[in-house]
Amino acid sequence: MLDEAVVTEAVARIAxxxxxxxxxLTGEMVQLYATELPNLVNDDESVVSLLAASLFQNLDTAMRIFQHGIDPTRVEAPAAAMEYARRLAQRGTPVIDLIRAYYLGQTAILNHALAEGRDxxxxxxxxxxxxxxxxxxxxAFIDRVTQQVVSAYQEERDRWLLNRSAVRAARVRELLKGGGGAEAAGVETSLGYRLRGTHLAxxxxxxxxxAQGNALGALESVTAAVAGGLPTSGQPLLVPADERCAWVWFPLEKAVLPEEEHVRRVLDSAESTVxxxxxxxxxGIDGFRRSHRQAERVHALAVTAGEQCERALTFRDVGTIALMTSDLAATRSWVADILGPLATDDEQHERLRETLLVFLATGGSYTAAAARLTMHKNSVQYRVRKAEETLGRPITDNRLDVELALKVCQRLGPAVLAAP
Incomplete structure (x- = not known):
């Protein structure tokens, strides 16, 4: 069995x-990045110099760790490495490039260590x-350092976005308050966004x-993913409203909304908090403002409804509800008056509400409702009858109110339902 002291001495000698x-080795790393990560090298001279300084300090620190038996989990990332991460954040370089650079470097240096060991x-x-x-x-060293530099990157990215967007946000707020379109030409230049055309807010x-602390970065990623499902004519305009919220406008080639399935996939891939x-x-400008006002109403509805509300809502689907739910307590009371026990928050009543809503949406057709719900027609008839019994009256008595109340329950869930 090998003596640990002998192994330690061998590692120290190679280091x-x-x-x-x-x-x-720093020069070799720069050349490696020129091949594998050219965007890190084909950049401003000062940034490339900072890259070289970061590489040099990281390599020097790593060799001292092995040479002197220092615990790598207690090492702080070198100053140049932290500053380089911040500079990449300011320039919008993807964080994955920063992480990949560290692991490419690790592989190259381990190969050198193996070659030295063989000799x-x-x-x-x-x-x-x-x-x-x-x-x-x-x-252990790379894991420790990358955690620190990625954290520095994310913090700088959020700060940079907020600072860079301060003037843009002020311009957008002025635009949203304005009454005419004469200011369009000047604002377009400052925003880098065309105000003529079709907009979706x-x-x-x-x-x-x-949990991860990269709030605005996550919102940027979601925005880019949503844009991927739209016929856009340019880059979206994103303006941070605060550290956890952003206003967005998509320039569209035609007036459409993203497919529900696309939005669902985007949110499934995003942080659960989004x-x-x-x-x-x-x-035009009027549409830019109007679409945003509609989004604001739905946003207020979603915030009021709380965490139980659906993760994605559109004005087209819930505009009427958004306009009537500025007073959620009054809305909850109205739903109880219209639906009675049918507005109970449990699985049984949820099934009855779902069936009745589809039945009404298909024009009162048992056959069409059964096809949409993939159920037997007799099962739909049974549920509709049970729903009417729960209501205590035929749905034809106030059909429009019942349908609207069912939609409110579907969208807001426990926020307007009674406890079982």
């Missing part, structure tokens, strides 16, 4: 040798033990503080 070549160590068991120690230590936000609402498409 000392590589430590004398840190300048040379110096003849005992295969000692060579294997040395490389195992090097691999474990290198992973969205409000996207975190319902609670996100919610979004959409207005209706509108033309």
């Amino acid at each position: 000392a040798g590589l430590g004398e070549r840190v300048g040379e 110096q160590i003849r005992d295969p068991d000692l060579l294997g033990a040395m490389m195992q120690r090097a691999l474990t230590g290198a992973f 969205m409000i996207v936000w975190h319902a609670v503080e996100p 919610r979004l609402v959409l207005g209706d498409p509108g033309e």
Whole structure:
């Protein structure tokens, strides 16, 4: 069995040798990135110099860890590495490029360590033990440093977005308050967004503080993903309303909403805290404002309804409800008056409400409702009859109110339902 002290001495000897070549290895890393991550190298000279400084300091720190037996989990990321991460955040470089750079570097340096080990160590068991120690230590070091630099990146990205957007946000707020369209030409230049044409407004936000702390970055990602399902004529305009909420406008080639399935996939891939609402498409500056006002009404509805509300809502689907639910307590009371016990928050009554709503939406056709619900016609008849018994009156007595109350229950759920 190998003596641990012998393994430690071998690792320290290899690290000392590589430590004398840190300048040379830094140059090799820059060339590696030129091939694998060219956007990191084909950049402003000052940024590339900062990259080289970050590489040099990281390599020097890593070699000292192995040479002197320092615990890698207690090491702080070098100053140049932290500053380089912040600079990438300011320039909008994807964080995945930063992470990949570290793991590419780790692989290259471990290959150098293996080559040095083969030259110096003849005992295969000692060579294997040395490389195992090097691999474990290198992973611990990279894991520790990447956590710190990614955190610095995310914090700087949020700060940069807020600062960069301050003037843009002020312009947008002025535009939303304005009454005419004469100011369009000047505002378009400052916003980098064309106000003529068709616009679709969205409000996207975190319902609670996100666990990972990269609030605005997550909202940017969701915005880009939603845009992927729309016929856009340019980049969306995103303006942070605060640290957890953003206003968005999509420039459209034609007046459409994204498919529900597309939005669902986007949200399924996003953080669970993210919610979004959409207005209706509108033309020109008036449409820019009107679509946003619609999104604001639906946003107020979603916030009032709380966490039980659906994660995505549109003005087209819930506009009427949004206009009538500024007083949620009054809405809950009205739903109880219209639906009675049918507005109970349990599985049995939910099934009855769903069946009755589809029955009404299909024009009172048992056959059509059965096809949409993939149920037997007799089962639909039974549920509709049970729903009427629960209501205590035929649905024809106040059909419009019943249908609207059912839609309110469907969208707002427990916020307007009675406890069982």
